[in-house]
Amino acid sequence: MTRFSTGLPPSTLRQVQSVLLNASDDQLVRVVGLLDRLDGRGSADALIAPFRSRVAQLRPTRPLAFARLLFTPLDPLVMPGPEWSRGRLGVPRTALLPLSGQVRAELGGLVTGIDAMIRGGHTDDTALVLRAGTALWPAAAAVLERAGEPADWSEATGLGAAEHTAIARCAACVLAEGVWIHMQMRACAEGLGPDPDELRAWLEAAMSRRPEPPGALLAVLMARLPGAAALIGTAAAHPAHGAAPIEQAIDFLLDRLQAAPPHSTDPTETPTAVQRAVTLLDALEVPGPVQRPSRKPRVEQLRRMLDEGCRARFTQDLARQVLAPMADPAAPSEMASLEGAARGLRRLEIAGRQLGSGEQYDRMLRIAARTVGENGPRSLVERARLVEILAGPDAALALLQG
16 A cells, blocks of 8 residues: 655645535545555544544544554543643543553563454454453553653643653553453443442442542443443542542533534444433432532533434434435345344434433334335335334334235
8 A cells, every 4th residue: 555645735735624524424434444544644644633523423443553452441531632631531632642652662572462463453343352452451551550751742742741640640540441341341232231239349449449539430431331320429429539530520521422422423333322421411410419500501401412413313314324225226225224224213213212302203203104115116015124113013014004
């Protein structure tokens, strides 16, 4: 493959970025995929720099490079460099390359084995991520616990030695528990995740292993595991830390939710992320140690924002993934693909319905069922199958009985 650099003057680069600003999600994902296939990205990364938050939301499948594997447990904490300030949670994106270089230099031969293990792999291979991460994350945590400021730190980040210590320890805190967290993520995807008692027992053990306030760890757990909102009361009552770390984690997650609502190209990821957000917002309205009257307007605002976003996404995906392919005899999609899209829509509807728009979803599903059931290039049985997924067996039976 050819090394690539934009070689563009700033004015032209801004024009190209302006075009990308209006690109669809699929178009942006294709551009990112093109850059990922280059041997040397060089200044081509500048093309997508303004869209990193959007790419992070879309979660496209990407090659599993060393740095990407290293910071996978930290994904919920990574934020644009200018948004980070000392004393708040998060890891500025500008810190990732210097920290990754520091870990590579310290781990020596282990890195060679990990590079060989992940060569040709991708981020959606969760078994590979966990296997390679089991070798890497605890060792990387130990490096970052003791490492001083790397030589390129100030130039890359504009930050000093004290900020390096804070960021490195934040990363180490999460990396040290990364294997357990990812094992639970895989279990949750299969409906076998930990119950609240298991989560509480694990959190108490994790907090006893580390002296730092567990705000970063709590934020990652609540961003990753559907049931982690059950930890709010446990963390707030901890005698050594009190409510401050959980308050910090909650504020961080609300900030990130407002800046980047759940949105993914993966049809299974968006409903899951919406469900986690709903669970968090619900937990903040339950009387307890972290309920704050001053937070109520913000929680209500985020509910409205999520509700509107879910309905917009449902409408968009219904049209693009089901109705348009159904009506196009020139390019018929496989029924398995259409049924998968319909099931994804129902998962999104179930999650979104908890935000208060049940009647609108009922109406959209009725309209969708009627549109799918109308005469088209698909057989009656195929149309009835999709109607059953979208609107239930009674609607499918009515279609078959004509």
